Amino acid sequence: xxNETPRTPVQTTGHVWDGDLQEYNNPLPAxxxxxxxxxxxxxxxxWIIYPSWPFGKSFLPGVSKVTYVNAEGQEETWHWNTRxxxxxxxxxxxxxxxxxxxxxxxxxxxxxxxxxxLSSFVLSAGxxxxxxxxxxxxxxxxxxxxxxxxxxxxxxxxYGGSFxxxxxxxxxxxxxxxxxxxxxxxPTQVDALANYVLSLSGQKVDAAKAAEGNKLxxxxxxxxxxxxxxxxxxxxxxxxxxxxDKVWLWADVPGAKDDAAKVAAVKQVINNGLNxxxxxxxxxxLKPEQIKLLTVYVHELGGGK
Amino acid sequence: xxxxxxxxxxxxxxxxxxxxxxxxxxxxxxxxILVLAYAVYFGLPWLPWQxxxxxxxxxxxxxxxxxxxxxxxxxxxxxxxxLALLLFIAAVLLxxxxxxxxxxxxxxxxxxxxxxxxxxxxxHLIQGERPNRMKLMREPxxxxxxxxxxxxxxxxxxxxxxxxxxxxxxxxxxxxxxxVDFFTGQGAGAAYITTLALTVTTYLAAGMLREHVCMFxxxxxxxQSAMYDPGTLSVHYDKRRxxxxxxxxxxxxxxxxxxxxxxxxxxDCIDCGLCVQVCPVGIDIRQGMQxxxxxxxxxxxxxxxxxxxxxxxxxxxxYDSETNLVAAQPxxxxxxxxxxxxxxxxxxxxxxxxxxxxxxxxTRQSFDHSIQQIRQPLxxxxxxxxxxxxxxxxxxxxxxxxxxxxxxxxxxxAGALDIGSFKQVVVKNGKSVIVQASVKLDPARAQRLDxxxxxxxxxxxxxxVDEARFFAK
Ligand code: SF4
Ligand code: SF4
Numbered sequence: 155x156x157n158e159t160p161r162t163p164v165q166t167t168g169h170v171w172d173g174d175l176q177e178y179n180n181p182l183p184a185x186x187x188x189x190x191x192x193x194x195x196x197x198x199x200x201w202i203i204y205p206s207w208p209f210g211k212s213f214l215p216g217v218s219k220v221t222y223v224n225a226e227g228q229e230e231t232w233h234w235n236t237r238x239x240x241x242x243x244x245x246x247x248x249x250x251x252x253x254x255x256x257x258x259x260x261x262x263x264x265x266x267x268x269x270x271x272l273s274s275f276v277l278s279a280g281x282x283x284x285x286x287x288x289x290x291x292x293x294x295x296x297x298x299x300x301x302x303x304x305x306x307x308x309x310x311x312x313y314g315g316s317f318x319x320x321x322x323x324x325x326x327x328x329x330x331x332x333x334x335x336x337x338x339x340x341p342t343q344v345d346a347l348a349n350y351v352l353s354l355s356g357q358k359v360d361a362a363k364a365a366e367g368n369k370l371x372x373x374x375x376x377x378x379x380x381x382x383x384x385x386x387x388x389x390x391x392x393x394x395x396x397x398x399d400k401v402w403l404w405a406d407v408p409g410a411k412d413d414a415a416k417v418a419a420v421k422q423v424i425n426n427g428l429n430x431x432x433x434x435x436x437x438x439x440l441k442p443e444q445i446k447l448l449t450v451y452v453h454e455l456g457g458g459k
Numbered sequence: 460x461x462x463x464x465x466x467x468x469x470x471x472x473x474x475x476x477x478x479x480x481x482x483x484x485x486x487x488x489x490x491x492i493l494v495l496a497y498a499v500y501f502g503l504p505w506l507p508w509q510x511x512x513x514x515x516x517x518x519x520x521x522x523x524x525x526x527x528x529x530x531x532x533x534x535x536x537x538x539x540x541x542l543a544l545l546l547f548i549a550a551v552l553l554x555x556x557x558x559x560x561x562x563x564x565x566x567x568x569x570x571x572x573x574x575x576x577x578x579x580x581x582x583h584l585i586q587g588e589r590p591n592r593m594k595l596m597r598e599p600x601x602x603x604x605x606x607x608x609x610x611x612x613x614x615x616x617x618x619x620x621x622x623x624x625x626x627x628x629x630x631x632x633x634x635x636x637x638x639v640d641f642f643t644g645q646g647a648g649a650a651y652i653t654t655l656a657l658t659v660t661t662y663l664a665a666g667m668l669r670e671h672v673c674m675f676x677x678x679x680x681x682x683q684s685a686m687y688d689p690g691t692l693s694v695h696y697d698k699r700r701x702x703x704x705x706x707x708x709x710x711x712x713x714x715x716x717x718x719x720x721x722x723x724x725x726x727d728c729i730d731c732g733l734c735v736q737v738c739p740v741g742i743d744i745r746q747g748m749q750x751x752x753x754x755x756x757x758x759x760x761x762x763x764x765x766x767x768x769x770x771x772x773x774x775x776x777x778y779d780s781e782t783n784l785v786a787a788q789p790x791x792x793x794x795x796x797x798x799x800x801x802x803x804x805x806x807x808x809x810x811x812x813x814x815x816x817x818x819x820x821x822t823r824q825s826f827d828h829s830i831q832q833i834r835q836p837l838x839x840x841x842x843x844x845x846x847x848x849x850x851x852x853x854x855x856x857x858x859x860x861x862x863x864x865x866x867x868x869x870x871x872x873a874g875a876l877d878i879g880s881f882k883q884v885v886v887k888n889g890k891s892v893i894v895q896a897s898v899k900l901d902p903a904r905a906q907r908l909d910x911x912x913x914x915x916x917x918x919x920x921x922x923x924v925d926e927a928r929f930f931a932k
Contacts (some may be wrong), residue, residue: 216914270884270892277893296834307849310842399842454879456839456849456897
């Protein structure tokens, strides 16, 4: 093969040096050249349609437009750009969800949860709204954080777990408060109270101290009963905790190493009081239909009543 | 000057092939397949079909609805393995047939062959038989007749290409509406782009490239020859018979009867060249088996016609195997060499896989489900100290009609399972719903139990049982 290299006739440019050194002319194949022309044409068309050249302090915006309806309900038209395209796509997506939102808005809560299609929508759309707005405090699954944010998946509610109560909480926000008792009570009294509070949910405690605490709890000196109620079951109207159940929010009793640590955790709360039970109002930030959907979602997280 | 002194070209210009038309059993077979294939391809999107939901079109690939409607069968994405199975079956069928009768697929069933055949038919219809076409080809474009006839041919080619392309997109929508939308400018962008692309590629492949597709582009052509063995049937020219000892020669005076020819040592081939003229890939089968040959059998028809006219026995060109051709005493007639491991193996896997496909279609579940444990939180302590786990159950109804499902648990104390408001879940056909289920156990039991089963049942009695775990720490 090698010794019979084909002698291909090639054109030369006519330039010759040193007698026999010629410059060959091997043009590119025609299909390649045409391909190149097509890309040039494509580029020109692209410049005309889409924003392209900078132009002094401005630029060529192109003839392509994006129209969308803004938050005020007015139609706006921009030259094509990714931001306008995003707004349009967001709006299109919202339009696709609208029939579901409308249906949810028009139905009573329990009808929504009984419709498989709607409740499937609540589970997916609600998850998105919850993740964007609520998850920073209540965590992605609504499990909360002992000592900071309530767990929304258990069956215990400070302010009530009915649809209406949940809706009210989201709309208006909440502000829980417990005064500090370190100044007002002796350390022994706080100790006794802590023992009593723990005994209410069946924890192992010093019985004598607990009996002492029981008296204090219902006395004018500490006046715990005033907020937590005579039976210590809490008063949802002001959001005071039910001390007789096994769910703990402010004192990390389930996480405590031993009985002494449990007492210490409760004492800590009694001494310092609480000023962190604050949930912001969402009324102005979320649309009413979003809040309704969120209400159902939170209710379905597991604790709804 | 001899040929070798001419400068060698790097690229040989394609010589257009103008096949002569022919009659005969292979031509008829080919035509029958063409008619059948076209009837199916062009007609199927227009076949109405009664269906509870979805378009009343017999075959439709419903992309937005994520399902394929095939008559009464609705295929969902989760059944994609059927497609894999189907492709496997198609591949093995190809191997099977190739091992038996060579490139029969190429000659009769391949889209490229079918469309090229139809294009040649149009060419023949407008411009006449081979000599007329070749004459037209040599004429300059200033010739009015050429302009008219070739122009009309090309126009019809474009029309057929366009209808081919349009038909393709009709499989993806409700045909009667789609056609109207398409021509009134309301179709989806993808429809126009697809139609344009397919029109152009059909025109190029069947009108311009033709045998080049088989030679340079098609992968099948390359590896089909790998499945040949000496026993495989393929189109052969019987060299011994055709050439004799003194070679072939025209049927001149004195060389007309077989006796005269054989007496002078000439073979049966009268060198009429008809077998070359009819060949759509432009080869001379008398030069032996060639990779370009698509086994279409048209040269067999051509030669048999000549043999009949000459009153010689037929079969100078025929389907035969290499072994038989070189045998001292060739067996007459067709012999399928199927008694070997290769063919039997292909056959067995073909039967097995086809059987499995039908079994799988016949016994598929009427619904699809998945059960997911909610992991945030994995478990929660309730006010009375009991432990609760939650699960999300997704049900997809693919039964073709509305269905009611019940969800129960096995291995749990009574009352432990709570599926909220849904004692019975009603799901519309083709839809999915998510159902939340929670399991609540008292603290002592929660520590002991770590597994149970979900039982999902539809009203027809179709049941699935899925294991689930329970976490308490
Ligand atoms: S040689 Fe014969 S069988 Fe092969 S492609 Fe040509 S006509 Fe068809
Ligand atoms: S058609 Fe038959 S007889 Fe004619 S050239 Fe071909 S092989 Fe020979």
